[in-house]
Amino acid sequence: MKEIINVISNPPILFTLLVVILFLSFRYPEVFWSGKAMIIVGVSSVLFFILSLFDENFLLIVTKADNVPIVGLIFLILFFTWLAMWQAVKNDKRIAAGKPVAEAEIEPKRVIVWPDLVYIELIALTLCLVLLIGWSVLLEAPLEQPANPANSPNPSKAPWYFLGLQELLVYFDPWIAGVLLPGICVVGLMAIPYIDKNPKGNGYYSFAERKMAISIFIFGWLLVWILLIVIGTFLRGPNWNFFGPYEYWDIHKLEPLVNINLSEIIYIKWFGVGLPKNWFFREIFGIGTLLAYFMITPLILTKKVFSSLYVKLGIGRYSIFIALLLLLVSVPIKMYLRWLFNLKYIVAIPEFFFNI
Amino acid sequence: MTENVSNKGENEVPKSDTPAEDTDSILKDKPADTTSKKVPAPPPKRKVDRRSFFSWMGLAWFSFTAATLGMAAAIGRFFFPNVLFEPPLTFKAGYPEDYIIGAVDERFKESFGVWLVRNSEGIFALSTVCTHLGCTPNWLGAEAKFKCPCHGSGFYKTGINFEGPAPRPLERFMISYAEDGQILVDKNRKFQYEKGQWKDPDSFLKV
Incomplete structure (x- = not known):
């Protein structure tokens, strides 16, 4: 079983698999973004995670203080992507049945701010503070020995938010991976409101009305950005070689x-x-x-x-x-x-x- | 101060029909009233004359400017690192007999950033800076290659890049004999393969 997962996590296979899953989820949104699917995927991924903790190599990668946030990031991103798509699919059903969207029923053209939103924000703020304090007490800062220009740690990893770029640097020349692609990415995201003048989906979730826009965005966001961060965090080991999640980080692994x-x-x-x-x-x-x-x-x-x-x-x-x-x-x-x-x-x- | 308070108390008594309003009106209006009628002029200390105003403002601006300049100086200091890793650019690396044919010598990696490689013909000095983004690769003897831990670039023992994203081979440094017969490495001159400079006799020490 571990061997199979190690093989599957090899990037070409992993990437292809995720592209197929994503494509199917856009083809059959009612199945893939339903509440049941979320419960199944959520429970099984948490189970998978807990069972995997018994493997020492997995435990070592996942509990490294640098990598803990990425574990949280995977679960959070899956959850919030599902949350948005779930509401979108529900709205699509309403639209198909000729009913107004769910957002229009609360109070049309209005946002509930006081006390609803402000209280939610206060609670969220407090919880966030508690989490950060608990985190900083429990996890030690990943400090290393004093800097030495002659000694690069093996593997040398960028901060997590740059690991996607570091992964791109493997495939592209530095000026493309470090300047051109991120630049186009930022400018392109800024250009979206000017390119996309379709008013559908403004102020309410809907997938059926914005199929192409949402599919392209989720593909770019989940697979070309988040997946690269995850690969860089968990699957890149010594000498920047690929290692499966259960594989021992052998410095002499020959690829x-x-x-x-x-x-x-x-x-x-x-x-x-x-x-x-x-x-x-x-x-x-x-x-x-x-x-x-x-x-x-x-x-x-x-x-x-x-x-x-x-x-x-x-x-x-x-x-x-x-x-x-x-x-x-x-x-x-x-x-x-x-x-x-x-x-x-x-x-x-x-x-x-x-x-x- | 005590005088004023007692005055207010006296005034309050006759008008006490609506107490809440009254105290309000006292706080706002009465001090002005008292100066005009009962109490002699208030102490002159309270009045800020123009001269002292400007001198205080001058002091405030002076200290503000001083603080800003001090901060600018502190920031300026920050641009000069406390420690600089700048080893001398030329160094002596022992005698050619010290080097084993086919081996990569890592003695000068930490101190000077140079690998000395001995092959059957002679010795050359390789830079330890990866040509991709400047990390320091590791020599993996078992695989007979230099491998960079940052993005996985790999170089043969000669310094030629063969895997990963490095765009060009490692650079070589000028190498010659010193007067005492030791090897002298001079990092002031570097030789790049892609420019055909490795054919330069200075880039290689025949033994």
Whole structure:
């Protein structure tokens, strides 16, 4: 059983599995986001967690003072995602039956502030304070020996909120993983209200009315951000190798990770000739692949999938939307290429520090 | 002060039909009344004349400016670290006979940030800074590779990168003989493989 979970938690399998589950949950929302499903998933994941604590390797990773918040984060995010989707699915049923949404029945166009919200806030504040004090008393600060530039801890991990970025750094050049992608992520999130002018779902939960928007957001948020943090926290061990949750962190674990560039695969493996001296001829296939991805895919998508959206949004909004979407999807694509084929860069021009 | 209070008490007696209102009115109006009618002018201390006002303001602004400057100085001090790790850039690394063929010497990793590698032809000095984001890799003798703990970059014994995200090989430093026959490593000059500098005779010590 432990062996199976160790194998499943290997990123390509884990990622694929979660994509499939997420897709099914959007296909059958009444089943996956129902109260029953939450109870089943919640109880079984808590049971799984408690049983796993008997494994010493699992216990060691999970109870490390740095990692405790991430355990809480997994459960909290699952719960709140479910809570929102559960209300959305309930509203969808009401809308389908011709009734007003649940939020409209409380008091239309009003928010209950005094004393309801203020009391809730006071209680939440007090509980939060109690939790923080208890936490700081019980868990020791994860302090280490004085800094020594010649000695990087193994593994060296960023603070938890940066572990997603640290994971991206494995697959992308530093300027892409550290500057471009997070920058686009922030700017893209800021751009959402300007791109999305659909008034449906304002002030009430609904999934059926906003299927695409919610699906894309949950995919990006849960799989391309939270999952990367979880992988970086629990599954990355010494020498930044992958370790299953029950696997011993062996410093000498040997993983053959000899990476090759696309140019090397094409010229040396397929054509059987050496790499061309000129960087442009060397990288022409990679550049072509990228151009095809960012130029031809949008054309196909617009024709086959998003034709009505194109009309609704207009050319400006639509092209920003499709560019952001393609960038979001390109991140897992690159990760899969690395996991499955050890592909290092699609375009590698170290002459200009330009590697994609 | 005591005088004023007793005066208020006297005034209160005749008008005590609605006590709550009365005390209010006393607090607000009566002191002004008393100055005009019964009591001589209030002590002149209370009045702040222009000169003392400005001198107090001057003192306040002076101390505020001093405090701000003091804080700015403290922040400025903060930019200069208490401890600097700046070992000398050149050092002597013993005699070539000390080095075993095929071994990676880690003696100078901590003190100078250099690995000395001996192969069948000679000795070269590798930088211990990962070319990805500057962590310090570890030499794993069993796997015969340098492996970075931050993002998993791996380098062969020669310094060539072969796995993980590192974009280029480790840098080499200038290496030569000192006058006394010891090995002299000079970190002022570095040699980068991707620029073809490893062919430079200074980057390699023939033994």
